[in-house]
Amino acid sequence: MEYLTTIEMSQKWGITSRRIAVLCEQGRIVGVVKKGKTWLIPYDSEKPEDARKVNHNKRGA
16 A cells, blocks of 8 residues: 655645644544554545635524
8 A cells, every 4th residue: 555644645635734733643544554643644644624614604603
């Protein structure tokens, strides 16, 4: 299996490497491995939905 680092994955997904590290720490990316201080992420991993986004359509409902 081919793995990418948080920096390489940040270029692929278009988000910061720090945000990817947080997602790894939270267990939101399937198949990640921590090797020393480095997170290794499977190449074919799906980008998780951003749970920080609020659905404004449900306001006042």
